Structures are given as C-alpha cells and as structure tokens.
Amino acid sequence: MSLKADVQLDCKGLACPMPIVKTKKAMNDVSDGQILEVQATDKGSIADLKAWSESIGHQYIGNKEEDGVIRHYIRKSGDDHESEKKFEQTITNEEVIDRVANGGIILDVREQAEYAFGHIEGSKSIPMGELEDRLDELDKDQEIYVICRTGTRSDLAAQKLAEKGFTKVYNVLPGIGSWNGDLSKKL
Secondary structure, three states: OOOOOOOEEEEEEOOOOOHHHHHHHHHOOOHHHHHHHEEOOOOOHHHHHHHHHHHHEEEEEEEEEEEEEEEEEEEEEOOOOOOOOOOOOEEEHHHHHHHHHHHOOEEEEEHHHHEEEEOOOEEEEOOOOHHHHHHHHOOOOOEEEOOOOHHHHHHHHHHHHHHOOOOEEEEEEOOHOOOOOOOHHHH
C-alpha cells in the first residue's frame, strides 16, 4: 500500500516531545486538506501524534511501519480548527510525592522500555497507546497524577482521562526528565 502525502517530515531519531513539536511547526506550511507524512522511529509517536491530531482537530488517517520507521498520515483541517488545548490541572514534580502519600497514584504514560529504565517507585505504567483500552484499571474517585518525560504526552493523556469522566486528574510538570528523586528500574 502506498499513500500519497503532499508534504513529508523527517522526525527519525527524535523522542517525545520533538515529533509533536516538529509536526506542529510543519502544519503551518501545509494547506487545508493536504496530507502530512511524519516519519518517526519513536514508538510513542503512534499514540502521541494521534492524540495531538485529535486534540487540534486534524484528521489522523493512520500509520504504517516499515523497517523501524513509522509513517504517520495527518490531514490538515480547515482554519476553523481548535487551537491547542493545554490541560489546566497541573502539579509539580516536587508536590506529587506528598499528594501520593494521601492516596493518589502516579500514572506513567511513557512506553514500556522508557518505564523499565527508570520510573518513580510505586507508579503505574499504562503507555499512552494503551490508555483507552485500560481505563478500567483506574479508579475515577482517586487522584491520578499523569507523568511522562517532558509533560507533553502526559498532557494529552490527562485530556483523554478527563474526556472519559475522570475529574481528579493532574498533569505532572515538568515530568520525569527533571525528576530529582530516586528512580526504580525494572529490566
């Protein structure tokens, strides 16, 4: 299957949030209705670019993987699309440990490999791409602190949880990439 894209964007070798950052910028040069092909190697880009596209109002057509390169296809919506939303309820890295001690959970939405190489002790791993299928593992009455490496993927995941009726959700900023505490490894 060969898909025709109007514009190609090379994001190979880049990790979150860079595929989203570069895609946002490239969309400025794409005309309404045209298709942008984003080439990425970060497995997390599958969930990230789909969620970002939906949050903006662009059509995420799909992706295909070949030789370790994931090709994402996104159709630009008209100029009347929504401006990018940021999840409003946030919490800092420093605040999250105290809050968890009072009964909340840390939800790590990074890919399994990222989680394995360093995560906050006691956090729950549900990669962003699996979140919708695993909502039943979360308690809507419990505070949920969503974390990723930079706060970008966790922002999209927090929005998704809120859309599904979770009201006690917080995006942890600036994310695990700036975490000063100990990290556990699960290799």
